[in-house]
Amino acid sequence: MSTVYDVADLAGVSTATVSRVIHGSPLVHPDTQQRVRRAIDELGFVPDGSAQGLSRRRKDIIGLAALERGTDEIDIEQAGQLFVDEVVHAVESVLRGTECSLLLTFGQTGEPFQRRVWSLSGKVDGLLVAEEIMPASRLRSLAKRIPVVIIAGRPGERELDMVAVDNAAGIRALAAHLLGGHGYRRLCFLAGPADSPDAQERLAAFRQAIAGSDAHLAPVLSGDFSAASGAAAARALLGRGTLPEAVACANDQMAIGAMREFQRAGITVPGDVAVTPAVTTVNQPLRDLGRKAAARLRARIDDRGLPPRTEILPTHLVIRASCGCPVR
Amino acid sequence: MSTVYDVADLAGVSTATVSRVIHGSPLVHPDTQQRVRRAIDELGFVPDGSAQGLSRRRKDIIGLAALERGTDEIDIEQAGQLFVDEVVHAVESVLRGTECSLLLTFGQTGEPFQRRVWSLSGKVDGLLVAEEIMPASRLRSLAKRIPVVIIAGRPGERELDMVAVDNAAGIRALAAHLLGGHGYRRLCFLAGPADSPDAQERLAAFRQAIAGSDAHLAPVLSGDFSAASGAAAARALLGRGTLPEAVACANDQMAIGAMREFQRAGITVPGDVAVTPAVTTVNQPLRDLGRKAAARLRARIDDRGLPPRTEILPTHLVIRASCGCPVR
DNA sequence: TTGTATGCGTTATCAC
DNA sequence: GTGATAACGCATACAA
Numbered sequence: 001m002s003t004v005y006d007v008a009d010l011a012g013v014s015t016a017t018v019s020r021v022i023h024g025s026p027l028v029h030p031d032t033q034q035r036v037r038r039a040i041d042e043l044g045f046v047p048d049g050s051a052q053g054l055s056r057r058r059k060d061i062i063g064l065a066a067l068e069r070g071t072d073e074i075d076i077e078q079a080g081q082l083f084v085d086e087v088v089h090a091v092e093s094v095l096r097g098t099e100c101s102l103l104l105t106f107g108q109t110g111e112p113f114q115r116r117v118w119s120l121s122g123k124v125d126g127l128l129v130a131e132e133i134m135p136a137s138r139l140r141s142l143a144k145r146i147p148v149v150i151i152a153g154r155p156g157e158r159e160l161d162m163v164a165v166d167n168a169a170g171i172r173a174l175a176a177h178l179l180g181g182h183g184y185r186r187l188c189f190l191a192g193p194a195d196s197p198d199a200q201e202r203l204a205a206f207r208q209a210i211a212g213s214d215a216h217l218a219p220v221l222s223g224d225f226s227a228a229s230g231a232a233a234a235r236a237l238l239g240r241g242t243l244p245e246a247v248a249c250a251n252d253q254m255a256i257g258a259m260r261e262f263q264r265a266g267i268t269v270p271g272d273v274a275v276t277p278a279v280t281t282v283n284q285p286l287r288d289l290g291r292k293a294a295a296r297l298r299a300r301i302d303d304r305g306l307p308p309r310t311e312i313l314p315t316h317l318v319i320r321a322s323c324g325c326p327v328r
Numbered sequence: 329m330s331t332v333y334d335v336a337d338l339a340g341v342s343t344a345t346v347s348r349v350i351h352g353s354p355l356v357h358p359d360t361q362q363r364v365r366r367a368i369d370e371l372g373f374v375p376d377g378s379a380q381g382l383s384r385r386r387k388d389i390i391g392l393a394a395l396e397r398g399t400d401e402i403d404i405e406q407a408g409q410l411f412v413d414e415v416v417h418a419v420e421s422v423l424r425g426t427e428c429s430l431l432l433t434f435g436q437t438g439e440p441f442q443r444r445v446w447s448l449s450g451k452v453d454g455l456l457v458a459e460e461i462m463p464a465s466r467l468r469s470l471a472k473r474i475p476v477v478i479i480a481g482r483p484g485e486r487e488l489d490m491v492a493v494d495n496a497a498g499i500r501a502l503a504a505h506l507l508g509g510h511g512y513r514r515l516c517f518l519a520g521p522a523d524s525p526d527a528q529e530r531l532a533a534f535r536q537a538i539a540g541s542d543a544h545l546a547p548v549l550s551g552d553f554s555a556a557s558g559a560a561a562a563r564a565l566l567g568r569g570t571l572p573e574a575v576a577c578a579n580d581q582m583a584i585g586a587m588r589e590f591q592r593a594g595i596t597v598p599g600d601v602a603v604t605p606a607v608t609t610v611n612q613p614l615r616d617l618g619r620k621a622a623a624r625l626r627a628r629i630d631d632r633g634l635p636p637r638t639e640i641l642p643t644h645l646v647i648r649a650s651c652g653c654p655v656r
Numbered sequence: 657t658t659g660t661a662t663g664c665g666t667t668a669t670c671a672c
Numbered sequence: 673g674t675g676a677t678a679a680c681g682c683a684t685a686c687a688a
Contacts, residue, residue: 001473003681014659019683029657044473049451050381051681054664059378061431061451068417085413089396092434096444101451103389103431106420116424123377123389123429145329145372331665342675347667355673379665382680 002043011039022047059125060099062297064091065117066130066151067195068106069224082253083225083286087130087151090290100125100298107133109195114138121146126297129153132195147300151293154197161300162310163293165285167198168205170315174248174276175209177317182324184245184274185215190233190258191222192250199225199250206248218244223254230257238265246274246323259322269322276323285313330371339367350375387453388427390625392419393445394458394479395523396434397552410581411553411614415458415479418618428453428626435461437523442466449474454629456621457481460523475628479621482525489628490638491621493613495526496533498643502576502604503537505645510652512573512602513543518561518586519550520578527553527578534576546572551582558585566593574602574651587650597650604651613641 004015011018013032020028021036028036039045053059066084084106092102103124107113114134121127126147129139132154142148143160150162178184189206192199203220210217221236223229230249234257237243249255255277259269269275292311300306319325332343339346341360348356349364356364367373381387394412412434420430431452435441442462449455454475457467460482470476471488478490506512517534520527531548538545549564551557558577562585565571577583583605587597597603620639628634647653 004683005681015682016659016684017657020658023683027657032657044469046447046450046473048382048681050378050387051664052450052683053378054376054382054666054680055682055684057664068420085416088413088416088432089434092396092432096433096435101431101433101448103429104416104420105424105429106417107424119374120429122374122380141372145374332667333665343666344668344675344677345673348674351667357673360673376665379680380667382664382682383666383668385667385680 001048002045004045004047006043007036007039007045010043011035058301059123061101061103061124062091062095062126062128062294062301063117063120063124064088064102064104064128064130065113065120065133066104066106067109067133069193069226083152083251084130086286087128087290087293090287091128091294094291094294094298098298109133118142126301128293128297132197147297147304149293149297149300151289152196152198155201157308157310159308161296161306161308163289163296164310164312165198165289166312166315167201170317171202171205172209173315173317175206175213177319178246178248178274178276178323179209179213179215182246182274186244186246187215187217188237188244188247189217189220190230190247190249190254191220192254193222193224196225202250223250223257225251225253227253227257227260230254230259231261232257234258234261234265238262238267243267243273246270246276249275249277252277255322270324274322274324276320285315288313329376330373332373332375334371335364335367335373338371339363386629387451389429389431389452390419390423390454390456390622390629391445391448391452392416392430392432392456392458393441393448393461394432394434395437395461397436397521397554411480411579412458414614415456415618415621418615419456419622422619422622422626426626437461446470454625456625460525475625475632477621477625477628479617480524480526483529485636485638487636489624489634489636491617491624492638492640493526493617494640494643495529498645499530499533500537501643501645503534503541505647506574506576506602506604506651507537507541507543510574510602514572514574515543515545516565516572516575517545517548518558518575518577518582519548520582521550521552524553530578551578551585553579553581555581555585555588558582558587559589560585562586562589562593566590566595571595571601574598574604577603577605580605583650598652602650602652604648613643616641 004018007018008015013036017028017032018036021033088104095102105116105120107116117133121142128149128151130151140159148160150157150160152164153162178187187210189203191203221233223233230253247258249258255275259275262269262273267273332346335346336343341364345356345360346364349361416432423430433444433448435444445461449470456477456479458479468487476488478485478488480492481490506515515538517531519531549561551561558581575586577586583603587603590597590601595601
């Protein structure tokens with residue numbers, strides 16, 4: 001594998017000039033430039049990332065660490081990955097226009113994953129951290145070492161950069177719709193996993209909305225954001241005898257799973273029971289989330305003195321037939 | 329940000345010893361080890377990846393380059409990303425147990441993406457290349473520079489490592505089922521994009537299967553693997569007057585989109601028209617694809633002299649109600 | 657416009 | 673067991 005030295009030799013110039021050509025410095029004679037370019041092509045030279053990183057004190061790599069849920073599953077429908085996948089694509093699409101690349105790592109909550117993320121911090125210029133992959137204290141130590149931006153973290157973060165979705169508002173809109181619009185009174189909430197700040201916030205907001213009404217919450221179930229867990233919850237409800245009038249789910253995947261299970265049991269949706277995802281997490285907000293986070297991280301890498309800021313993205317309530325509204 | 333020197337100073341040892349401790353060398357005195365570890369913790373030291381990469385001549389990063397389809401879409405349902413996402417997760421899950429990390433980049437077919445992948449090769453130890461992101465000749469040049477494993481590439485590759493799915497067999501099974509099992513004779517094939525070797529192979533195999541029967545193919549439509557394109561194809565069929573007896577789709581997403589569109593138009597599936605994904609690409613094979621590819625790449629990185637090998641993974645025909653079979 | 661020389665943070669090869 | 677020290681491949685400040 002060839003180096004700048006090889007290129008320099010072949011082109012009959014110094015390595016400094018090679019470097020200049022590589023980076024498109026304007027103060028290189030056109031002829032020299034040609035010679036160098038030719039040499040580069042001939043040798044198939046590509047600058048070594050490690051050497052560049054070492055020399056320029058910047059690796060042009062940013063990391064993304066996210067929770068992976070329900071890994072061993074066979075079927076895509078079982079997996080609740082859409083969140084991270086969307087974020088990954090969004091982040092990558094931002095980086096695509098730059099020199100920067102995306103390094104990613106997934107894992108289950110726990111010490112091993114935290115260690116992995118920690119040591120990964122040596123390979124990147126900055127880190128995007130999705131959801132609650134480690135305790136706040138540890139995250140702060142990490143952020144002292146290297147720029148960190150939190151995606152969909154615990155609300156109320158003040159010391160670190162964060163980009164999140166306005167879950168509370170979304171849920172309030174949904175609750176208002178179910179209670180005021182449809183007049184439902186017996187509601188079930190199918191919550192997400194405990195290690196998802198988003199999920200917890202949605203549940204809390206829904207509880208609060210119900211508390212302020214004459215409706216009641218019965219019961220609260222929880223899943224892991226996968227369609228399979230939504231189906232399991234539906235089965236649990238079927239086993240209890242009377243169904244609630246509506247089931248609000250913490251994400252789309254679980255709603256899909258629940259609906260399918262109800263239908264399989266001969267229950268019509270929304271005839272016998274309304275089923276609705278809580279927030280349209282699968283829509284534009286996720287792409288935005290990734291995009292904003294990536295932009296913010298790059299900004300902080302360039303200027304580590306930036307004051308920490310939290311960006312809350314608006315949510316849109318999407319009315320679907322499954323909640324009992326007429327189609328279209 | 330602290331370095332080995334800082335750690336060495338604080339612990340009162342040489343950098344060599346620090347390095348030994350970091351890598352768990354057994355020939356360090358336990359006491360020394362303690363002192364060094366303490367210093368590391370105190371300073372929050374993490375070895376710099378670039379420096380390590382430069383010194384050890386290996387970056388412990390592998391790259392994954394894949395096509396991204398239908399990027400600008402708003403809704404997840406519009407996107408046909410499931411293929412790459414599954415592969416990403418599979419690859420990552422292999423790497424998770426190692427020192428190695430995953431660097432990824434997506435792009436649309438074209439020169440800019442090819443250049444990006446080429447220059448990215450300086451940042452990684454090896455590259456996983458999904459589908460047809462560049463001409464075979466260029467890919468070979470790349471593979472001369474750095475280990476490359478192709479995922480789902482063009483069948484017949486002999487010079488490079490490749491891991492692919494046995495599309496032809498899957499399609500043959502499907503065709504046999506539709507023709508022999510159901511007795512359908514007027515079939516439509518909803519093909520995938522031209523830049524997907526997988527898609528092309530499926531279409532070719534289906535054509536061949538039909539050619540060897542008394543059925544006929546009318547017509548062949550094509551989409552981009554997204555549900556939206558499946559729906560569009562369904563609309564196109566609806567506009568033509570008589571529907572085929574069955575529509576075989578190159579992937580699940582398009583089948584879903586088509587089914588939904590038919591149902592919306594009051595056409596029952598499979599009553600009026602059967603709709604079926606061609607191969608269960610969304611099932612286990614994809615995880616396997618990623619896993620095998622990652623394993624193979626790591627093997628080649630360790631020994632670049634390995635003879636090129638192509639692994640063809642078996643496909644499973646999954647019978648679903650949408651093709652006209654009774655449920656369960 | 658071009659070349660020289662040094663530093664970047666680690667690892668590894670020697671000595672001790 | 674441990675410590676000097678020379679690479680590793682590139683960028684850049686400084687000279688020319």
